[in-house]
Each structure stands twice: as C-alpha cells, then as structure tokens.
Amino acid sequence: MTAQLRSELLKQRSTRTNLGLLLAMLGLVLLAVLLHGFGLPAENVDSTSEQLTMVVGWGEKLGAVFAGLLGAMSITSEIRHGTIRPTFLVSPQRARVLAAKVLASMFFGAGVGLIATALAVGVGRAALGARGIESQLDGGAYALFLAGGTAAAALWAAIGVGLGAVVRNQVPTLIGICVWLLFVEGLLVGDLIGAVGDVGRFAPGAAAAAISGQDPDKLVAPAVGLVLLALYAAAAALAGSLATARRDVV
Amino acid sequence: MPIRRDQNAASSVDDGARPPLVPADAGARDPVVTASSLTKRYGELVAVDELTFSLRPGTITGFLGPNGAGKTTTLRLLLGLAEPTAGEALVFGRRYRELDDPVRRVGAVLESSDFHPGRSGRDHLRVLALAAEILSSRVEEVLELVELDSAADRRVKTYSLGMRQRLGLAAALLGDPELLVLDEPANGLDPAGVHWLRRFLRRYAEQGRTVLVSSHMLAEVAQTVDQVVIINRGRRVASGRLDQLTGRGKTLEDAYLELTAREAS
Numbered sequence: 001m002t003a004q005l006r007s008e009l010l011k012q013r014s015t016r017t018n019l020g021l022l023l024a025m026l027g028l029v030l031l032a033v034l035l036h037g038f039g040l041p042a043e044n045v046d047s048t049s050e051q052l053t054m055v056v057g058w059g060e061k062l063g064a065v066f067a068g069l070l071g072a073m074s075i076t077s078e079i080r081h082g083t084i085r086p087t088f089l090v091s092p093q094r095a096r097v098l099a100a101k102v103l104a105s106m107f108f109g110a111g112v113g114l115i116a117t118a119l120a121v122g123v124g125r126a127a128l129g130a131r132g133i134e135s136q137l138d139g140g141a142y143a144l145f146l147a148g149g150t151a152a153a154a155l156w157a158a159i160g161v162g163l164g165a166v167v168r169n170q171v172p173t174l175i176g177i178c179v180w181l182l183f184v185e186g187l188l189v190g191d192l193i194g195a196v197g198d199v200g201r202f203a204p205g206a207a208a209a210a211i212s213g214q215d216p217d218k219l220v221a222p223a224v225g226l227v228l229l230a231l232y233a234a235a236a237a238l239a240g241s242l243a244t245a246r247r248d249v250v
Numbered sequence: 251m252p253i254r255r256d257q258n259a260a261s262s263v264d265d266g267a268r269p270p271l272v273p274a275d276a277g278a279r280d281p282v283v284t285a286s287s288l289t290k291r292y293g294e295l296v297a298v299d300e301l302t303f304s305l306r307p308g309t310i311t312g313f314l315g316p317n318g319a320g321k322t323t324t325l326r327l328l329l330g331l332a333e334p335t336a337g338e339a340l341v342f343g344r345r346y347r348e349l350d351d352p353v354r355r356v357g358a359v360l361e362s363s364d365f366h367p368g369r370s371g372r373d374h375l376r377v378l379a380l381a382a383e384i385l386s387s388r389v390e391e392v393l394e395l396v397e398l399d400s401a402a403d404r405r406v407k408t409y410s411l412g413m414r415q416r417l418g419l420a421a422a423l424l425g426d427p428e429l430l431v432l433d434e435p436a437n438g439l440d441p442a443g444v445h446w447l448r449r450f451l452r453r454y455a456e457q458g459r460t461v462l463v464s465s466h467m468l469a470e471v472a473q474t475v476d477q478v479v480i481i482n483r484g485r486r487v488a489s490g491r492l493d494q495l496t497g498r499g500k501t502l503e504d505a506y507l508e509l510t511a512r513e514a515s
Contacts, residue, residue, distance in 0.1 A: 003380060003381050003382070003383045004381050006380040006381075007377050007378070007380040007381035010373065010376060010377050010380055011366075011369075011377050014369050014370070014373035014376075014377065015366055015368040015369050016368055017368070077366065078366075081363075081364070081365065081366045081367065082361050082363055082364035082365075083364055083365060083366055083374075085331060085360050085361065085364050086364055086378055086421055087378075087381070088330075088331060089329060089330075089331070089352065089353070089356075089358055090352070090353050090378050090381045090382045091381050091382075092330050092346060092347040092349070092352055093347075248326070248331065248332035248333060249326070249331040249332065250326075250332070
C-alpha cells in the first residue's frame with residue numbers, strides 16, 4: 001500500500017495535469033472573487049455571512065470543483081491513455097490502487113483547496129477594501145474558512161476518484177463534476193426554498209460549503225458538513241473500488 | 251476435421267486432448283502458462299472458445315491468428331485484466347491476480363500506446379518501479395538495455411512508435427521476469443529494431459525463460475519462435491513446433507492461411 005501510494009504521488013507529480021488544473025483554478029478564483037467583490041451592491045456584502053458566502057466563498061467552491069477534477073483525472077486519465085493496464089499488471093490488487101489514488105488525490109486536493117481559499121481571502125479583502133467596505137470577517141472566521149476549504153477540497157478529490165472509477169470516461173466525468181457543483185447545487189440550495197432547499201443542504205456541494213462556515217442560516221453546521229461530506233467521499237471511494245474490482249480492463 | 255495437431259511428446263505445447271506431460275523429476279519443467287477450456291463471452295459474441303494450451307519454460311511461442319481471433323482477449327485473461335466466463339488461465343500454476351510478486355514472474359506489453367503522453371520515459375518506469383518496490387537503479391538498467399537512456403527525460407509524446415515499443419518492453423523487464431508476454435511487439439520497429447528484438451528474445455529464452463508473443467508478421471515469427479499456437483474465432487486450430495507445421499516446401503504462411511481459411515469456411 002505504501003508502494004502504491006508512492007507510485008500514485010509520483011504519477012501526479014510527473015505530468016503537468018495538476019499544474020494546469022491549478023493555474024486554471026487560480027484564474028477562475030481571481031475572476032469570480034473580483035467580479036463579486038466589485039460587482040455586488042454594497043448592501044449585499046456588508047455582513048459576515050454575505051462576505052463569506054458571496055465573495056470569498058468562491059475560493060472554497062472552485063477549490064472543491066478542481067480537487068474533484070484532479071481526483072477524477074487520476075483514474076480517468078489512466079483509462080484514457082491505457083496506463084491502467086501496466087498499473088494493474090504491477091498491482092493486481094485493484095482495491096489497493098484505488099485506495100492509493102484516493103490518498104494521493106486527497107493530498108494534492110488539500111493543497112488545491114488551501115491555495116484557492118487563501119487566494120480568495122486575499123483578493124476578497126482587497127476588493128472590498130478598495131470599495132471602502134469594512135471586512136466583517138475576524139481571524140476565527142478566516143481560520144475556519146481556510147481549514148474548511150482545505151478539508152472540503154480533499155474530500156471532493158476522493159469523491160472525484162470514486163466517480164471517475166465508476167464512470168471511467170474522462171470527459172463526462174469532468175463535465176458532471178463541474179455541472180453538479182457549479183449549476184445543479186446552486187439551484188437546489190440557492191434559489192429554491194421549501195422542501196427542495198431543505199434537502200439540498202445535505203447535498204455534497206452544500207456540505208462542502210458548510211464546513212467552511214458559509215451561509216450558516218441555510219446550511220448545516222461546519223462539523224455536520226464535515227461528517228456528511230466524509231460519508232459521501234467514503235461512499236464514492238467504495239463504489240469506485242467495487243466497480244474497478246469487478247470490471248474487465250479492455 | 252483434418253487439421254494436423256501436435257502429437258509429439260517432445261514438444262512443449264501440450265495438446266489439450268491429453269493431460270500435459272510433466273516429468274516427475276523437475277518442478278522447473280512445470281508449465282509456465284496453462285489455459286484450460288478458457289472461454290470468454292461478451293454477450294452473444296464468443297471471443298475465446300474452450301481454448302486449451304500450455305507452455306514449457308525456455309520456449310518462445312508465437313501466438314497467431316487473424317484479427318479478432320481472440321489473441322488479445324486471451325492475453326488479457328491470462329494477465330488477470332479480464333475474468334474468464336468459463337475455464338481458467340494460469341501462470342506458474344496460479345491465477346495472475348494471486349501471484350505474490352507478479353512483476354518478478356511475468357512481464358507484459360499489451361499495447362504500444364500505454365503511456366501518458368506528457369510523462370517522461372524515465373518517470374513512466376519510475377512510477378511502475380515504485381509500485382513494485384523495484385530500485386531506481388533497475389530503471390536505469392532497463393533504459394540502457396532498450397537503448398532509451400539518452401531519450402529518457404523526454405516526454406513520451408515525442409517518441410517514435412519504435413521507441414514506445416522499447417519503452418513498453420523496458421517496463422515489462424523491470425522485475426527481470428521469468429515469462430514475457432508481448433502483444434505485437436514488432437509493430438513500428440525498423441528492420442534493425444526487429445533484428446534487435448529477435449536476438450533479445452533468443453537470449454532471453456536461452457536463459458530458460460519463456461516468451462509468448464502474439465504477432466501478425468508471419469515471416470518474422472518464423473524466424474523467432476520455436477513453436478506456435480494458432481487460433482481462429484477463439485478456438486485453437488493448430489499448435490506445435492514450427493518444423494511440424496512447415497517443411498516440404500510449405501512455409502508458416504501457407505500453413506497459417508490453410509488452417510485459418512479452413513476454419514472460417
């Protein structure tokens with residue numbers, strides 16, 4: 001298992017995939033936080049919750065998306081390029097390979113989440129500051145946001161691995177993660193109220209946002225979000241492992 | 251069916267009709283590869299149909315058949331990448347997935363394109379070596395062996411097809427295995443590369459190790475292998491020593507075309 005983990009860590013370091021994902025994410029975080037920091041009416045961004053959710057929260061959301069993509073690509077890219085064959089020839093215990101992919105992706109995913117949230121905090125503060133809007137976020141809120149964003153991204157990386165192992169085809173997997181996190185969940189939690197919104201806060205993207213203390217009125221408590229997302233991650237990893245163990249490699 | 255089958259006990263391809271002849275004295279002569287009534291169905295399609303053969307150590311066996319005959323499927327069943335519908339495929343008496351240290355027993359090259367294009371040749375090998383707990387000095391050894399040491403830091407996407415074939419072979423050799431399984435290894439090799447591969451496989455078999463190589467290039471096969479297993483539509487149509495299938499003015503190509511055409515009609 002240690003051997004497989006070392007191998008997976010080198011796999012992720014030895015191509016430019018992760019670097020490309022990181023750069024794309026940094027660009028999007030910068031864009032989203034600047035647009036919302038400068039674009040939203042001042043009265044919509046003057047409370048703690050609003051500043052956290054509407055402005056710097058983009059760091060957490062995009063961190064989770066890109067960590068999910070990174071995790072998914074750790075398996076779909078191997079299937080796409082055929083390296084899954086030598087991988088399974090060397091390590092026929094496929095569950096071990098999957099577990100190593102989950103751990104390696106969580107490691108890099110955590111890094112992605114930390115960088116995304118840190119950039120969002122820096123840019124968000126600067127943007128609001130430039131408009132003369134006082135930051136309502138204290139050290140505790142920032143600490144929770146950074147730690148929560150890091151944990152959310154790590155767990156989303158694990159979800160990505162599991163999802164990629166089940167779907168296998170790279171493009172649908174990546175589009176699925178983006179559409180779910182950036183569009184579907186926004187509808188479930190954001191705009192719909194009542195029964196759908198009540199259920200929506202238990203969805204994996206909403207749980208990820210909850211960990212970092214965003215939108216406390218609508219979302220579950222950070223600790224509940226962490227447990228919930230960890231359960232999603234475990235379920236996805238298990239599904240991916242079972243799917244990989246049973247299917248033929250063609 | 252008037253197909254000449256190998257009935258010679260001295261041959262190291264055992265006919266499925268009889269139990270393999272295992273000498274009482276030496277475990278080293280146990281079959282390296284055994285397929286017993288190996289069958290793989292994909293829905294209605296029968297890709298491999300009751301295929302039975304076994305290989306002795308120290309031999310180079312050509313695995314021949316038309317496109318779609320089930321060669322690649324058979325190799326994947328043998329290597330634990332796919333599960334048989336019925337029957338079994340064993341390497342060293344066990345299913346591949348149950349081998350303790352598969353890389354040190356079996357090396358395989360299945361496709362010439364199983365690389366991440368953005369990863370260097372050396373990193374491709376290091377990734378596999380780490381997973382198999384093989385020292386990085388061995389990575390350098392195999393790079394030299396296949397003459398890729400000067401290109402090792404380049405991304406695989408800059409490699410020619412021949413270089414990719416050699417990188418695949420290097421990966422298969424990492425664990426210094428007793429059995430090499432190669433699917434169409436000569437594709438993309440220039441004449442010098444083919445010559446190099448032939449000499450390499452010869453030396454390999456002379457060390458008492460075993461090679462199973464699928465190929466379409468019959469002329470090349472005839473120069474390299476000791477024996478052949480020919481399949482068509484998932485079934486074995488002939489097997490035996492090369493000199494038993496050829497001779498009397500008949501080339502391997504003649505024998506092959508005759509056998510595969512007869513089965514198809």
